[in-house]
Amino acid sequence: MGHGVGVISGLMRPGDLVAIDQYAHASIVDGTILSRANTRFFRHNDAENLDRILSRSDGKKLVIVEGVYSMDGDFGPMEAICDLAEEFGALMEYRFASRIITPADLSTPAAGKAHVRFVQLSPDARAV
16 A cells, blocks of 8 residues: 555655546555645546546646456556557556566556556565
């Protein structure tokens, strides 16, 4: 839980935008509250809704998604979300809530988006 709070509140400030999937873990919400950044939730796995949110904001942006959502066990449309982050110059936090990053993770469509600036966290709260 602490890494969600520490990373987000350390990166973002009042006036910045944090766009969060509505099914994201509560520690992400706690981190955005502490940062006092503008927080907007986009519909779960809905890249079009995220597009509308990002297009209405100027300044620094952070998009937060999870590798596997603990509420449903599903995956997000990472390629579309990474494309939006790139288009709007947003940072991304791709959270792995309870799993270890494997070599297979590095072959996903998101991994090919090396030009998107990721804040990637391991389950034990260390940036990787």
